[in-house]
Every structure is written in structure tokens, then in C-alpha cells.
Amino acid sequence: MSHFKGGIAALLAAALVELVAGPASATITSYTVPISGAQDAIIDNLHHTVDVTTTTDVQRYDLATHALLTPWSAVGASLRSVDITTDQNFLYIADQSAGPTQGVIRKVNTSTGAKANIFYNLAGEGAGAYDIVRLSNNKMLFTANNQFSGGGSPVRFIDLSNDSVTTRANDGVERQTDLFRSADGRRVFMTGGNTSAGDVRVYDAPSDTYKVATNVWAPLNGIAAALSPNGSLLSFEGFNVTLSVVHADDFSLVDALPTYRSGLGFSPSGLLYMADWETELFRIYDPSTLSQVGSFPAGFDLDPFIVGNMIFSADGGTMVCQTGSGLHVFEGVPEPASMTMMGTGVAMLALRRRRARANAEPSRQRGRT
Numbered sequence: 001m002s003h004f005k006g007g008i009a010a011l012l013a014a015a016l017v018e019l020v021a022g023p024a025s026a027t028i029t030s031y032t033v034p035i036s037g038a039q040d041a042i043i044d045n046l047h048h049t050v051d052v053t054t055t056t057d058v059q060r061y062d063l064a065t066h067a068l069l070t071p072w073s074a075v076g077a078s079l080r081s082v083d084i085t086t087d088q089n090f091l092y093i094a095d096q097s098a099g100p101t102q103g104v105i106r107k108v109n110t111s112t113g114a115k116a117n118i119f120y121n122l123a124g125e126g127a128g129a130y131d132i133v134r135l136s137n138n139k140m141l142f143t144a145n146n147q148f149s150g151g152g153s154p155v156r157f158i159d160l161s162n163d164s165v166t167t168r169a170n171d172g173v174e175r176q177t178d179l180f181r182s183a184d185g186r187r188v189f190m191t192g193g194n195t196s197a198g199d200v201r202v203y204d205a206p207s208d209t210y211k212v213a214t215n216v217w218a219p220l221n222g223i224a225a226a227l228s229p230n231g232s233l234l235s236f237e238g239f240n241v242t243l244s245v246v247h248a249d250d251f252s253l254v255d256a257l258p259t260y261r262s263g264l265g266f267s268p269s270g271l272l273y274m275a276d277w278e279t280e281l282f283r284i285y286d287p288s289t290l291s292q293v294g295s296f297p298a299g300f301d302l303d304p305f306i307v308g309n310m311i312f313s314a315d316g317g318t319m320v321c322q323t324g325s326g327l328h329v330f331e332g333v334p335e336p337a338s339m340t341m342m343g344t345g346v347a348m349l350a351l352r353r354r355r356a357r358a359n360a361e362p363s364r365q366r367g368r369t
Contacts, residue, residue: 028332032326033327035059038325046087050063089109089111120165127147136205141203143179265319281295318333
């Protein structure tokens with residue numbers, strides 16, 4: 001796998017997007033950062049970087065200088081998901097590789113890049129870790145990538161005070177279970193994407209219980225999901241599941257929404273950002289008013305088959321959309337009170353661009369449901 005080296009200035013594409021808001025205007029500056037084979041990303045608010053896992057390395061993008069820093073190389077063998085401790089001092093990374101009887105989680109010091117290995121005993125999975133998230137009770141929760149069809153995996157925890165690994169008693173999840181956490185780490189949405197039953201759960205860290213454990217009776221491939229900052233609301237969709245916002249406590253419906261499919265994320269203020277591939281806009285939805293309150297152009301091709309990972313800085317001013325090809329960084333994301341919708345002109349312009357591409361590529365499949 002090739003990694004991004006040198007030529008940073010030539011490969012960073014900056015664009016200005018004007019959001020008209022009455023007599024004044026807010027400006028979003030966007031940067032495109034190519035990173036080959038990007039797996040997952042997290043914002044380090046202490047060091048003002050975006051840390052991105054590739055198969056073996058951790059790439060680091062400096063939000064102050066808008067340049068890639070020297071990567072931390074040879075961190076693991078098959079890195080995937082990453083999360084960061086509350087104090088922003090350590091990354092914990094799920095490595096899908098494993099030995100005959102043990103798997104490994106990679107721990108990286110965010111100041112020095114020093115690496116430590118956290119080993120755990122396999123339970124017949126035949127492969128390593130799959131996804132990992134930080135909890136509010138000073139633990140990490142992670143799932144495994146079971147190599148065998150139909151096989152399940154234990155739910156495991158890492159105690160961040162001593163890095164000991166424990167298994168949740170009498171609890172297993174589907175192979176390749178994806179995890180989505182609230183900003184405070186209180187709630188985790190768990191989705192099993194390998195059966196038609198559509199196993200979903202909402203884990204509550206303070207009580208160590210599942211608030212929801214049910215099936216949606218649809219395959220969960222192409223899943224996009226996000227929890228509100230305090231974990232009270234959940235939004236999710238997939239190729240076979242329509243977009244909605246529900247109460248995380250009991251899965252009761254807040255609102256059904258048009259299907260946008262290319263990514264979801266809650267900002268620190270509790271607004272839901274939705275990537276709309278049909279008009280190439282990021283749409284902003286306020287769950288408290290059940291209405292769209294803003295939008296701005298993505299500036300790149302939103303693909304309905306590639307779900308972006310949307311994350312925000314602690315102050316909400318920076319939004320990062322991570323795809324397999326790298327990062328799209330948006331600086332100066334405004335509060336909805338200071339902005340209005342871009343209106344028909346921007347939407348039609350984006351739609352014309354997409355139609356032109358569709359005419360140029362008649363064989364490309366679109367609109368899959």
C-alpha cells in the first residue's frame with residue numbers, strides 16, 4: 001500500500017464556500033487530504049490533529065497548518081478502527097491480525113508515537129479485533145472479526161487504568177459488529193451486519209446494560225449511524241433500512257427522514273449532519289424542531305455506496321468527512337443561527353454536475369435501495 005509522502009502543498013485542495021445569512025456571510029474553508037487506504041479517523045483535540053489509520057500506519061493531519069505530519073509507521077499489521085482516551089493522550093486501535101491463540105490492540109502515545117501492545121485471548125474467532133470505542137466509565141469496548149461464517153464473538157472491555165482485558169459474561173455479538181458511540185461515551189449503538197435479521201443494540205455504559213436489543217429484520221449492509229452527544233438520540237440507515245431518528249432508550253420514532261445514505265454525524269450542539277449524494281450537499285437537521293436548518297456544498301462526489309465517517313472537533317467548528325481515499329476537512333462550520341439554506345440555486349448546480357457525470361458514465365449503478 002502506498003502512503004502519502006511529500007508534495008503536500010500540491011495535493012491539498014482548498015475551496016471557499018459562502019453561506020449567505022442575511023446581511024452577513026459565513027465562510028467555510030475546505031481541504032481535501034489524500035490518504036491511500038484510510039480506514040478510520042479520530043480528532044485529537046489536545047494536539048489539534050486528525051489521526052487516520054491505514055493498514056499498518058497512523059497518518060496525522062495538522063489542523064493548524066493544514067499539512068500532513070510524519071506518520072507513525074509500522075504500528076500494526078492490519079489496523080482498522082481507532083478511538084482516543086478522554087484526556088487525548090492515547091489512541092487505542094483495533095488490529096484485525098491475530099496469532100494462533102491471541103489477538104492484539106495497539107496503544108499509541110499521541111505525544112510521542114510510542115506504541116504498546118495489549119494482548120487478549122481469542123475465543124475461537126480465528127481473527128483479531130474489528131471495532132473499538134471509548135466508554136464513559138474509563139474503558140474501551142471492542143468487538144472481533146470472526147473468521148467463520150455464522151460465528152459469534154464475545155464483547156470485550158479494556159480497563160484504561162491498567163489495560164487489562166475482560167469479557168462481558170454471557171454476551172456475544174455477530175461477527176463484524178460495528179460500533180457507534182455518543183460523544184460522551186455513555187451510549188454505544190451496535191450493529192451486526194452479517195445476517196438478514198439485522199441485530200441492533202444500544203449499550204449503556206453507566207449501567208452495563210442494553211437499553212435496546214432487537215432485530216430490524218433487514219440486512220444492515222451499508223450502515224451509517226450516529227448518536228447525539230449525550231446518547232439520547234440515534235440516527236441510522238442502510239441500503240435496506242430507511243433513515244430515521246429514534247430515542248436511544250427504547251427505539252421509539254422521533255422522525256423519519258429522506259434517505260441521504262452517504263454519511264451521518266451529530267455535532268457537539270446536537271445537530272444532525274447528513275451527506276446527501278443526490279444533490280452533493282451536507283444537510284443540517286435540528287431534531288428539536290424536526291426541520292432542516294441549513295446546508296452547504298460538499299465540494300466532492302458523495303457516493304451512495306461509500307459511507308463517510310463524519311466527526312467534529314470539540315468546539316464544533318471543524319467537521320471531517322473521512323472516506324477510503326482520505327479526508328475532507330471543513331473549517332468554520334457555522335452555528336445554524338448564523339446561516340440560512342443555500343437555496344435552489346446551489347442544489348440545482350450540484351444536481352446538474354451529478355447528471356453530467358451520470359451521462360458521462362452510463363454504466364455506473366446508482367440509486368440502489
